[in-house]
Amino acid sequence: MSAPSQTPAAAGAASNTPSSTAPSASTTNADASSAAAALKPIQVKLVLLGEAAVGKSSLVLRFVNNEFQENKEPTIGAAFLTQKCKLDDKIIKFEIWDTAGQERFHSLAPMYYRNAQAAVVVYDITKAASLDKAKSWVKELQRQANPNIVIALVGNKLDLAATSRAVPAEEASAYATEAGLLFAEASAKTGDNVMDVFTEIAKKIPLEQLLASRGRAGASGASGAGAAGRVDLNAGPGGRNAPQGQCGC
Numbered sequence: 001m002s003a004p005s006q007t008p009a010a011a012g013a014a015s016n017t018p019s020s021t022a023p024s025a026s027t028t029n030a031d032a033s034s035a036a037a038a039l040k041p042i043q044v045k046l047v048l049l050g051e052a053a054v055g056k057s058s059l060v061l062r063f064v065n066n067e068f069q070e071n072k073e074p075t076i077g078a079a080f081l082t083q084k085c086k087l088d089d090k091i092i093k094f095e096i097w098d099t100a101g102q103e104r105f106h107s108l109a110p111m112y113y114r115n116a117q118a119a120v121v122v123y124d125i126t127k128a129a130s131l132d133k134a135k136s137w138v139k140e141l142q143r144q145a146n147p148n149i150v151i152a153l154v155g156n157k158l159d160l161a162a163t164s165r166a167v168p169a170e171e172a173s174a175y176a177t178e179a180g181l182l183f184a185e186a187s188a189k190t191g192d193n194v195m196d197v198f199t200e201i202a203k204k205i206p207l208e209q210l211l212a213s214r215g216r217a218g219a220s221g222a223s224g225a226g227a228a229g230r231v232d233l234n235a236g237p238g239g240r241n242a243p244q245g246q247c248g249c
């Protein structure tokens, strides 16, 4: 997802074009610009919500860097990371806001889910109360977030299912179906199902609609990412784009 993979495609579009007449030249420009548009990442603002210590940051770390830390420190405020992935012929750039689950940060959440196209609401399958908290986040999103937001309910720590499961998968799945959510159990520790969650979200987002509104609003503002779209994390310690070839989807 990267300059090297983009270059041959763009060059190919240009080289297919006959060289002399005016109509051909204008076709060339149109082809080149539509090829460029197809390669331009579609920004998707995604927010993670859920009780403290359910593994939100760990899921993001798995998705973005394919890593896991056994004793991850609690998030303060929120963290921002990005990850690109390819779906069919489109490149999606997830702009991820990983919020802090501690109650004292709850009032900051609307800032992060405002204009989000997707939300991952996480609970811990070994802790029943965390599903209640997840349900209350879903309610809040359904009341106050973008009405078209794609919400995925994710039961994390699937690796502990055999020894400490407290939430039956069927119970959470039935709730998700009733509430119109995507649903998966996953493990940030083993990586089970983590990529699939983001892939399913990407598939459910109306990308054509996003592209069209990006066309209308200009390249920067269409995803509603606002300031998020302008944060460059390549330079900072808080997050970074995945290394080449380590695309999540």
Ligand SMILES: Nc1nc2c(ncn2[C@@H]2O[C@H](COP(=O)(O)OP(=O)(O)OP(=O)(O)O)[C@@H](O)[C@H]2O)c(=O)[nH]1
Pocket: 050, 051, 052, 053, 054, 055, 056, 057, 058, 059, 069, 070, 071, 072, 073, 074, 075, 076, 099, 100, 101, 102, 156, 157, 158, 159, 160, 186, 187, 188, 189, 190
């Ligand atoms: N066994 C197991 N432990 C996990 C998993 N995911 C996260 N953990 C552990 O759970 C603890 C909390 O993980 P975090 O990712 O920091 O949780 P969080 O939801 O981001 O927490 P806050 O930032 O406080 O909201 C850490 O010690 C992780 O190592 C998992 O899939 N399996």
Ligand SMILES: [Mg+2]
Pocket: 056, 057, 058, 073, 074, 075, 098, 099, 100, 101
């Ligand atoms: Mg965290």
